[in-house]
Amino acid sequence: MAIPISPNNTTTKGDFLHALSLSKVVYKDITLIPGETLYFFLRHLAKVFHLKVEDLEQVYNAKALWADGAIVPDTYRFTLGISAQNLMGYLLKHSQEHYQKLSEQLLGNYDPKKWQQTLIIASIIQKEAANAAEMPLIAGVIYNRLKRHMPLQMDGALNYGAYAHSKVTHERIATDNSPYNTYKHKGLPKEPVGSVGLDAIKAALFPAKTPFLYFVKTKGGTHKFSVNYKEHVRAIPKF
Template structure:
């Protein structure tokens, strides 16, 4: 091969290599462009999704709603608690979003009190209303009943705040004629409360909340009926659930009181409710400690085997099914949980003193939990 031919071959090889490099570079550029385009699309989709998520969280639940919803914000409520209350009342979509949003905006100064809010309100409008607070009248006296208190404890609070004696209060809440008149006026009350074995006929129906009175000395009837009216308002929000339930209002309030006595956290109320329903469905005794304490009429730091021997219709270790009546006065969260039990397969639970609840499906698993944590 001549030198000229060799030179031509070299040039052809160089041209071929150059073309290959140009093609590779073109492919790389295309890949880079495609990757950049995909990233832009991903960021656009994420940004759009985030925008609509935030927009949806801030917008009203129902712009056309004209209903005013009564909301009570207890003294000392955290932003988490306020968000949960608003979500439970159907005023916002997500309590966690509410918490993060007010943290982002550095909103503080929320006021305790009773509010009338609407599903047509934007979240910023609710925040403004909750910061402004309610305009209270000058009340002669007020009292607050926490969730889960026994009726005799409520009577003691009323007696301390008024000039009504315990004797007068006790006589009134046990008066058969008065109770019958209440049954005739309040849909939440049925003839079940007149069972002679029930310790306090109105146990479970005096709603835990803050009560304010303009009169210096309102009658016992006015106080009791204000509490019954509050219970009726709360239960009324879950009318459809109650209509679909296999249990009547008295049984639901009894289950709610058991849930109130066992659960400290909102999520546990629904799981425990599911446990109670699972047991009832197979005719298994509920076996819950708060009913034993109520049967004895005293609170125990720990339920012992000797406590389980009491022969009482409230003792769920001795008698299967739902007890004859509520064992305390439950709050809205427990009432809702009693009507909306979580579906699962748990049959046992152990509530620790720190509020943690351990669940199990079998008796063997339950015994292992008891041996581990009780010791």
Template sequence: MSRRLKWIGVSVLGILLILCIAATVIYLKPNSMVKKPQDVVFTVNKDQTGAEIGDMLYEKGIISSPTTFRLALRLTGSVDKLQQGYYQIPQNASLRDVIKLLQKGKLQTIKVTIPEGYTIQQIADELEKDGLASKMAFLETAKTYVPYQYMYGPSKVDYRVEGFLFPNTYEIPVDSTPEDILKRMAGELNKQLTPAIREQIAAKNMTIFEFITLASLVEKEAMFDEDRPIIAAVFLKRLQIGMPLQSCASIQYILGYPKPHLSIEDTELPSPYNTYLNKGLPPGPIANPGMKSMEAVLNAPSTEYLFFVADKEGHHHFTKTYEEHLQVVESIYGE
């Protein structure tokens, strides 16, 4: 009886040893289930369980068995160590490498810089160029994405988010949806609109929508920072006395490109964005302004200036009367 028990014990140990060796091989061996392995973008969301992650890994061909994955998590004490994030995982990675990678919380991102004054069309072009989203899909989502109430104005516009996507350099995770990207950029502007800034806006008897719209005009008109506050002051003065803003930038927005010299015909284009024909602000922002243009609106000085024109280097010259304005234009651009 003793010998039999001893033999059974040895057999069990042998089986356990074989199982351990097999488990170790499975744990360390590269995944060979895929004939032509590729790097797969994989997302771990917050509060996902190890079992859910294992099922997703299996569906994407990264692991050969979700059951083995769950067992490996338990044996290595990694059940609660997997990190939320975006990963780029080779399909031929070993189980050990997959688990180690998912514990690092590494984000696979692409750096994108959105300059001040970009329109939503230009942002869409940049995202497509960087391989983050197709232009068509991004713009289609932008038509209906309105996360904050202050983005609604009195008139109909194509994109409520126009003007409310903060220019900045972003590290955007791969596999982000257009809505993810819009949420990130709109959220950044919302964060920049601090309680103090919102109080300043209200003190000027402006809504946030009006404030961003005016800042967008300043952004597109100004090339040099020193000109921004005075341009803002001129626009505010014109709004105060009921004079059309006559912003060349608004005409360029209608045209869809930055035409250097506008014709009389250009200023007569029938559009609600034509600030030569229509008094007051355009229906919405014409670009996404940066903080300097927003600060220029908030800190615009009192002025008697009503006109300005840019010289060939982009510096603006300000005048009080139309006659003075014509003289400056003649001195800059006259033959």
């Protein structure tokens, strides 16, 4: 920004201080936490940076490889006044480069379609696990059920989009006909159900090898894992 000059080519102290105050760039931080959905993150972005959700959605839909989960969870810093195009463009470019590098580090190559499946599984793990230690166990259950052509029947998959923070009820399971309802549809959803952290990604790629097919949440918030349905049913009343 240009600083105003007086007619005699000198800058007054008042003009200088005024120009300096106007030239200060204001930065704002924004954090995407693992498990959060694009629906809520876009609304947070719009509020913090005074943008329109529709503009952010338009850029995301035009550039993102997946309907959700394409942005890496992290804390980002942008200037106030940034455009939706530049903000979302940076997030997607940074995330795509990050995921490609991560895939090459962990797998030795990068295949967008295979990585999408990794993110889908990781996003369900992210929603279901009580902690990082449980993630490989839950990943093992997912793969065991897929191998046996069993429906996943996981509540976390129903915490997609606007339902990210909603309790999954019996009524919701019965009435939700989306591809995210793994009680009604076998296999994986076609898209990630939210953002995913590194621990969930590693669990999806390197699941624990166990015979477990079921798990139930305990009073302490962790999960009890079971090999068969009879054992699972016996565990439910305890928790």
